Amino acid sequence: MRLFNRLIPALVGALLVTSGAAFAEYPERPIRVIIPFSPGGGTDITSRQFMVWLEPALGTNLVLDNRPGAGGTLGAEVASTLEPDGYNMLIASASFATAPAMYTTLNFDPEKDFDPVYLLARQPHMLVVPNSLPVKDLKGFIAHAKANAGKLNYASAGNGSSIHLSTELLKKAAGLNVVHVPYRGSGPAIIDTSAGRVQMLFGTMPSLVPQVRNGKLKPLGVSSEKRAPAVPDVPTLMEAGLKDFTYYAWYGMFAPDGTPKAAIQKIHGELLKISQVPEHRKKLEEQGLEAWTGTSEEFNKFVISETARWKQVVTEAKIPKLK
Numbered sequence: 001m002r003l004f005n006r007l008i009p010a011l012v013g014a015l016l017v018t019s020g021a022a023f024a025e026y027p028e029r030p031i032r033v034i035i036p037f038s039p040g041g042g043t044d045i046t047s048r049q050f051m052v053w054l055e056p057a058l059g060t061n062l063v064l065d066n067r068p069g070a071g072g073t074l075g076a077e078v079a080s081t082l083e084p085d086g087y088n089m090l091i092a093s094a095s096f097a098t099a100p101a102m103y104t105t106l107n108f109d110p111e112k113d114f115d116p117v118y119l120l121a122r123q124p125h126m127l128v129v130p131n132s133l134p135v136k137d138l139k140g141f142i143a144h145a146k147a148n149a150g151k152l153n154y155a156s157a158g159n160g161s162s163i164h165l166s167t168e169l170l171k172k173a174a175g176l177n178v179v180h181v182p183y184r185g186s187g188p189a190i191i192d193t194s195a196g197r198v199q200m201l202f203g204t205m206p207s208l209v210p211q212v213r214n215g216k217l218k219p220l221g222v223s224s225e226k227r228a229p230a231v232p233d234v235p236t237l238m239e240a241g242l243k244d245f246t247y248y249a250w251y252g253m254f255a256p257d258g259t260p261k262a263a264i265q266k267i268h269g270e271l272l273k274i275s276q277v278p279e280h281r282k283k284l285e286e287q288g289l290e291a292w293t294g295t296s297e298e299f300n301k302f303v304i305s306e307t308a309r310w311k312q313v314v315t316e317a318k319i320p321k322l323k
Contacts, residue, residue, distance in 0.1 A: 026086060026263055030061040033089045033253075034082075036075020038068040038185030041157060042123075042204025046251045046289065047091040049206075050120055050271065053280060057270040068185045070322075071095050071160035073106065080108035084256040086263030090114065094162035094249045097306035101314040102160035104321045110307065114254040116299040117264050118271040121289040122250040123205045124224035125166055127237065128217040130196040138220045138240035141200075142174050149177040154200040155189035158182045159322050163189070165310065166223075166247050167202040168317055170237075173245045193217065204249055205230060205288025222288070223247040230288040250306075252299060268296050 033051065037043040044066065051062045067075035072095040082088035096110055108114075127138070135141040145152050154171075156164035159182045171178060181198050183189040186207045193201040194216045201208070201217075209230050211217040221237035222228045223246055237245050253271070255264055274280055275291040284291050314321070 026266055027058055027060045029087060030063050031058070031087050031089060032063045032065055032082070033091060034065045034067055034075050034079045035091050036067050036069075036072040036079075037093070037157060038187045039066055040190070040207065041186030042207040042249070043072075043091060043093045043186075043251055045206040045287070046121060049280075049283065049287075050274065053274040053277070054267070054270055057274065058267070069158070071099065071102070071158035071164065073099050073103065073108075073160070076110070076114075077107045079254070080113040080256060082256050084258035084260075086255070086260050088256055088259075089117070089267070090254045090256075091120075091251060092254055093251055094306065095157075095160060095165075096252070096254075097303055098160060098162060098165050098310040098314075100307055101311040102165070102319070102322055104323050111304065113257050115257055115259055115264060116296050116303055117253040117255050118268050118296065119292045119294060119299045119302065120251045120253060120271065120275075121284055121291055122248045123287075123289045124222045124228060125163070125202050125247055125249060126205055126208050126212070126222045126228075126231070126234065126288070127170070127200070127202045127220045128193065128208055128212065129200055129220060130193055130198075131215070131218050132196040133199055133218070135218075135220075138235075138237065138242065141220055142176065142241075145174075145176050145178055145200075150179065152200060153179045153181045153198040154202070155193050155198040156180060156182050156201075157186045157189055157203075158184060162249050163201075163203050165313065165319070166249070167200075168319060169247065169313065170202050170223075170242075170245070172317060173242055190217075209287055228288045229285045252303070264296060 035044050035047050055062045067078050079090035135144050192198050212219045219234045221235055221240040223237055275293050281291045
């Protein structure tokens with residue numbers, strides 16, 4: 001028995017050394033990255049821009065897996081069930097922090113089932129309308145919407161998505177009565193807004209900037225404190241007349257809970273380097289995004305604070321919860 005007791009620490013130590021040696025070569029095979037929204041939306045576009053840099057940095061393939069639905073919760077649920085071995089990741093948006101406030105039941109816990117890896121970037125939203133809508137600016141749109149109370153529609157990426165809740169904030173601030181039309185991701189929402197089937201979209205910059213530049217959508221304002229470098233001619237919503245209104249969405253990478261810290265630290269370190277590359281930062285700015293440089297722990301605190309914030313917003317705005 002004494003010999004056995006002496007062997008246990010030695011065996012545990014050997015296993016730890018072996019595990020450390022194995023992760024020294026991480027990654028040794030492709031990494032699956034779940035994107036819980038449809039192709040063409042802000043989360044998808046931003047994810048792919050980072051992955052283009054991350055793939056050669058890690059020296060392995062990144063398999064991007066779009067799993068849209070339910071405001072991003074379906075993809076997150078899938079990711080929460082995957083093996084926490086360092087070869088499964090999730091790219092989540094701000095809706096990741098709104099889900100606990102919006103859903104009566106979730107099949108995953110954003111805080112307990114995931115480990116934050118890196119906050120990729122943050123961005124303001126942009127308010128756009130179809131070119132066919134007879135308005136020129138925010139004041140004109142507000143007047144038009146109030147004259148047609150309950151008759152206009154706004155698009156979102158799904159019930160409980162950041163686009164949905166941020167638009168509800170905007171509606172409250174501007175005193176609007178506009179009907180919500182949820183879509184399965186930003187891509188379809190943009191298509192129907194461009195076609196005039198819905199009259200308003202308060203969406204993410206990466207997905208909307210190209211549509212504004214090619215003239216398919218009419219911009220009325222951005223939700224940042226200062227004008228976005230990507231669209232310098234578009235005023236902030238505060239400039240346009242909506243006093244003290246700002247909003248920022250965000251994108252971040254998470255790993256299933258229990259993922260080896262060595263894997264998280266490796267990916268975090270490479271993403272941190274990428275976020276400081278001038279060429280990459282410039283491209284982010286052109287899309288209306290701001291790079292972030294911080295620790296996984298700081299990202300974790302941010303997610304916790306955002307989750308608490310949206311619980312308060314949903315309660316105060318009396319937004320119906322989803323099942």
